[in-house]
Amino acid sequence: MELVGLASFLVFFLTLAGIYALVTLGLNVQWGFAGQFDIGIAGFWAVGAYTTAILTTPPSPFHLGGFGMPFTVGAAAATLLAALVALAVGRICVDLRTDYLAIATIGIGEILRLVLKNEEWLTNGVRGIAGIPRPFADLGRTGQALAFLALVLAAIATVHALLERARRAPWGRVQRAIRDDETAVLAVGRDVRRFRLESFVLGAAVMGFAGAVHAHFVGFISPEAFDPLYTTFLVWVMLVVGGSGNNLGAILGAFAVWAIWSLAQFVTAWLPLEWAARAGALRVLLVGVLLQAVLLWRPQGLLPERPPPPVVRDERESR
Amino acid sequence: MGEILQLLVYGLVTGGIYALGAIGVSLVFAILRFAHFAHGDLMTVGAYLALFGITTLGLPLMPAFALGALLTALLTVAVDRLLYRRLRRNGAVVLLVSSFGVALILRSLVQLVWGPENLVYGTAIVPPWRLGELRIRPVHLAILVTGVVLVTALHLFLTRSRIGKAMRAMADDPDLARIAGIPTERVVVWTWLLAGGLAATAGMFLALDTRLNPLLGWNVLLPVFAAALVGGIGNVHGAVVGGLVLGVASELSTAVLPAVYKPAVAFAAIVAVLVWRPRGLLGGR
Numbered sequence: 001m002e003l004v005g006l007a008s009f010l011v012f013f014l015t016l017a018g019i020y021a022l023v024t025l026g027l028n029v030q031w032g033f034a035g036q037f038d039i040g041i042a043g044f045w046a047v048g049a050y051t052t053a054i055l056t057t058p059p060s061p062f063h064l065g066g067f068g069m070p071f072t073v074g075a076a077a078a079t080l081l082a083a084l085v086a087l088a089v090g091r092i093c094v095d096l097r098t099d100y101l102a103i104a105t106i107g108i109g110e111i112l113r114l115v116l117k118n119e120e121w122l123t124n125g126v127r128g129i130a131g132i133p134r135p136f137a138d139l140g141r142t143g144q145a146l147a148f149l150a151l152v153l154a155a156i157a158t159v160h161a162l163l164e165r166a167r168r169a170p171w172g173r174v175q176r177a178i179r180d181d182e183t184a185v186l187a188v189g190r191d192v193r194r195f196r197l198e199s200f201v202l203g204a205a206v207m208g209f210a211g212a213v214h215a216h217f218v219g220f221i222s223p224e225a226f227d228p229l230y231t232t233f234l235v236w237v238m239l240v241v242g243g244s245g246n247n248l249g250a251i252l253g254a255f256a257v258w259a260i261w262s263l264a265q266f267v268t269a270w271l272p273l274e275w276a277a278r279a280g281a282l283r284v285l286l287v288g289v290l291l292q293a294v295l296l297w298r299p300q301g302l303l304p305e306r307p308p309p310p311v312v313r314d315e316r317e318s319r
Numbered sequence: 320m321g322e323i324l325q326l327l328v329y330g331l332v333t334g335g336i337y338a339l340g341a342i343g344v345s346l347v348f349a350i351l352r353f354a355h356f357a358h359g360d361l362m363t364v365g366a367y368l369a370l371f372g373i374t375t376l377g378l379p380l381m382p383a384f385a386l387g388a389l390l391t392a393l394l395t396v397a398v399d400r401l402l403y404r405r406l407r408r409n410g411a412v413v414l415l416v417s418s419f420g421v422a423l424i425l426r427s428l429v430q431l432v433w434g435p436e437n438l439v440y441g442t443a444i445v446p447p448w449r450l451g452e453l454r455i456r457p458v459h460l461a462i463l464v465t466g467v468v469l470v471t472a473l474h475l476f477l478t479r480s481r482i483g484k485a486m487r488a489m490a491d492d493p494d495l496a497r498i499a500g501i502p503t504e505r506v507v508v509w510t511w512l513l514a515g516g517l518a519a520t521a522g523m524f525l526a527l528d529t530r531l532n533p534l535l536g537w538n539v540l541l542p543v544f545a546a547a548l549v550g551g552i553g554n555v556h557g558a559v560v561g562g563l564v565l566g567v568a569s570e571l572s573t574a575v576l577p578a579v580y581k582p583a584v585a586f587a588a589i590v591a592v593l594v595w596r597p598r599g600l601l602g603g604r
Contacts, residue, residue, distance in 0.1 A: 299413065
């Protein structure tokens with residue numbers, strides 16, 4: 001019995017960590033590849049989650065829709081809508097300097113949160129949207145959990161393969177070049193603005209997709225269900241710990257930090273009752289200190305970025 | 320008309336608070352060249368340290384505020400010595416990430432020590448003065464007057480004192496300042512002292528006007544940054560103007576927009592400035 005409980009916790013843990021790994025991969029495109037400081041992560045995640053919630057739930061008088069569509073449609077639409085929001089936002093902000101973009105993304109996250117919280121006709125306000133269907137429900141409890149984990153792992157593998165290809169492609173080289181020396185890239189005649197917009201939108205699309213997967217995993221979404229800033233912060237720490245610019249590092253960082261975050265939950269569960277209410281703060285403190293320690297002593301992260309070797313024209317055929 | 324005038328008064332008070340925060344953001348940006356994301360949470364810490372002075376030490380409001388500002392200023396320098404100074408050579412973006420982490424650390428410390436609930440300073444409720452249709456709360460007048468005094472003092476400090484001039488020199492051209500023999504590390508310490516003290520003051524005023532809450536400062540980080548940008552980041556006088564513009568604009572917006580969307584005004588201001596006047600109203604870097 002103990003073993004069964006442990007196994008089911010492990011499946012639960014891996015699924016959630018995997019969802020975070022997806023978000024971290026998205027941030028890696030924006031920050032790791034292109035050097036864009038985005039702290040509106042939770043905003044794109046929420047756009048994805050709400051899109052699929054509205055599309056896949058049965059009709060409800062409390063919010064827009066639901067339209068009872070299948071999970072695949074919801075997830076695809078979530079990815080698309082997150083990308084569109086990022087495109088609209090990016091057209092205004094993406095060519096800003098790093099610090100300005102960072103400030104602007106706080107605003108984006110904040111406004112998205114306000115809209116989701118206050119536009120009741122759309123999202124049912126603070127009461128949120130319940131009953132988001134879980135895929136594979138006909139497989140039974142255990143089967144469903146395992147199938148969902150497989151889905152998440154497959155999604156990670158797919159997104160990783162695609163992003164790894166993008167990273168090695170000329171596109172990825174240009175992104176890194178813009179990150180490291182924007183003026184030089186401008187000087188060789190690249191459309192910097194367009195490349196920056198592309199990485200911003202691509203990253204946000206992955207975040208939106210991850211938000212949709214999370215919504216289907218939990219079955220419920222509300223503006224208060226998770227603290228958007230903590231989510232954003234956790235994803236940042238995951239990327240920095242894992243290694244900015246390294247896709248595998250992003251995944252590793254997500255699993256490692258989520259393990260620490262979950263372990264801290266066990267430890268704080270033993271705290272006396274009057275401290276239990278403050279356990280969340282203790283965990284954030286712990287992760288915050290971890291971030292500073294990594295920045296100070298291992299700024300390249302667990303898996304440092306390894307840029308692909310330069311392509312020399314003559315060698316291209318022989319590869 | 321009376322209602323608009325009333326909103327204008329509220330706007331000036333809010334704007335004064337934003338301005339005190341924005342000055343610090345602007346100073347740090349001018350000297351250290353990064354957007355300090357923990358600034359909002361420094362405001363929170365300042366407000367809570369003043370509460371510590373009032374409830375635990377039994378100090379009256381004014382000395383408690385002075386203590387809060389002093390402790391926060393020292394804490395800010397400590398954070399710099401411990402983290403930012405060592406990360407400085409890794410570039411501004413690393414400082415940005417680190418300060419985001421510091422923001423969360425400060426906030427969780429406040430939550431650990433004082434809990435997540437709303438708290439108040441427990442000052443007596445004074446009925447507002449009436450000026451025709453206009454109602455003015457004594458607290459608001461005190462905030463405005465102190466704000467003016469602090470800004471004037473800061474202006475004199477930056478233009479008259481030796482270290483203030485050194486700060487301006489370093490803001491203009493750090494390499495030249497170093498060559499000219501300006502003690503740059505001392506300038507950095509002074510910058511953090513001023514930024515921390517002013518942030519704490521802004522936080523305490525905000526708490527006096529509303530309530531203490533662990534999210535107190537984070538919630539106004541966006542308008543504070545917006546104020547610094549509107550005024551021209553790196554420009555102290557601009558930060559004051561930006562703060563007032565933003566405070567008045569966000570209060571007046573409640574006349575046409577639902578009040579819950581007040582933060583959107585700050586965002587709109589940022590976008591407008593960045594698109595049309597990237598160097599701010601008074602010119603920055």
